[in-house]
Amino acid sequence: MNQACAETQRTEAADAQLLPAELSALYTAHSRAIYYLALRFLGDSQKAEDATHDVFLKALRHLNQFRREASARTWLYRIAINHCKNMRAAWHDRHVFASSENEYFERLPGGESPLRILETKELGGRIQKALDGLKPEYRLLLLLVSDQELSYEQAGALTGQTADAVRGKLFRARKAFAELFQKTE
Amino acid sequence: MKPENKFSTGRHQEQAAESQSAESLAAHTAAHEFQSVEDLLRHDAAQTTVPPEIARRLSESIAQPAPRHSWWRKLLG
Numbered sequence: 001m002n003q004a005c006a007e008t009q010r011t012e013a014a015d016a017q018l019l020p021a022e023l024s025a026l027y028t029a030h031s032r033a034i035y036y037l038a039l040r041f042l043g044d045s046q047k048a049e050d051a052t053h054d055v056f057l058k059a060l061r062h063l064n065q066f067r068r069e070a071s072a073r074t075w076l077y078r079i080a081i082n083h084c085k086n087m088r089a090a091w092h093d094r095h096v097f098a099s100s101e102n103e104y105f106e107r108l109p110g111g112e113s114p115l116r117i118l119e120t121k122e123l124g125g126r127i128q129k130a131l132d133g134l135k136p137e138y139r140l141l142l143l144l145v146s147d148q149e150l151s152y153e154q155a156g157a158l159t160g161q162t163a164d165a166v167r168g169k170l171f172r173a174r175k176a177f178a179e180l181f182q183k184t185e
Numbered sequence: 186m187k188p189e190n191k192f193s194t195g196r197h198q199e200q201a202a203e204s205q206s207a208e209s210l211a212a213h214t215a216a217h218e219f220q221s222v223e224d225l226l227r228h229d230a231a232q233t234t235v236p237p238e239i240a241r242r243l244s245e246s247i248a249q250p251a252p253r254h255s256w257w258r259k260l261l262g
Contacts, residue, residue, distance in 0.1 A: 011234065011235070011237070012235050012240075015235065015237045015239070015240035015241075016240060018240045018241060018243070018244040019240060019243055019244055019247070020247060023243070023247070027240065027243075031235045031239070031240075032230065032233060032235050033230070035233065035235045035236075035239070036229075036230040036233045039233065040226075040229075045236075049236050049238060049239055052235070052239050053239050053242050053243055053246070056239075056243055057243060057246050057247070060247065123228075123229065123232075124229060124232070127225065127226070127229050142222060142223070142226060143226065145223060146222070146223040146226035146227050146230065147227075147230075148227070173222075174221070174222045177222050178222065181222075181225075
């Protein structure tokens with residue numbers, strides 16, 4: 001785990017102290033993965049915040065279902081994917097990128113140097129633009145397999161396909177992303 | 186089920202394919218050069234901060250009673 005990752009996890013652990021014990025550990029361990037998936041899948045920080053809130057609230061209210069699942073991360077992803085797809089189906093505003101990125105980066109914690117913020121903002125903006133240009137299925141697959149806690153089998157189960165199908169689509173998704181990413185320079 | 190290690194020796198061919206696409210990715214920042222799209226996204230995720238408002242809103246929502254569905258909604262699913 002790199003330094004930035006460790007720092008954000010400490011922040012999430014501090015935030016989780018507000019929550020009841022049964023949700024606190026889940027939130028500390030998985031909130032960043034869920035928020036990141038929502039942020040980059042929806043392309044809007046406010047909607048990602050709403051989605052993350054709703055996912056963990058649903059998780060708390062259905063904890064009995066989680067205990068039958070093999071992996072908390074997979075279970076939370078399943079809730080998040082369904083929720084984000086429903087949100088995308090419910091709104092048709094596809095031009096939220098420009099304003100949302102600025103809003104997101106205004107939330108970076110204090111102490112970040114202006115150069116670091118500029119770098120992060122530029123890179124995050126380019127990633128979002130490239131992801132926005134992908135088919136939603138490719139975008140979701142790339143986001144899922146970039147999580148090292150998730151296997152191709154699990155990514156396939158979450159998206160209703162085999163691991164082999166995931167591999168085939170990933171090849172095309174990476175190529176499409178690389179082309180789109182280059183255009184953002 | 187034990188998750189497959191995506192970076193184990195069994196995935197050398199895939200890693201080679203990833204590296205090939207990474208060459209065209211050429212994702213550089215002042216301090217980083219990424220080997221694959223997944224690496225780039227992992228870095229982006231590591232830089233992402235979860236807004237503290239989410240935990241605050243969650244604690245408020247949890248304090249509220251869960252919404253009760255009416256009997257006819259339960260019946261109709």
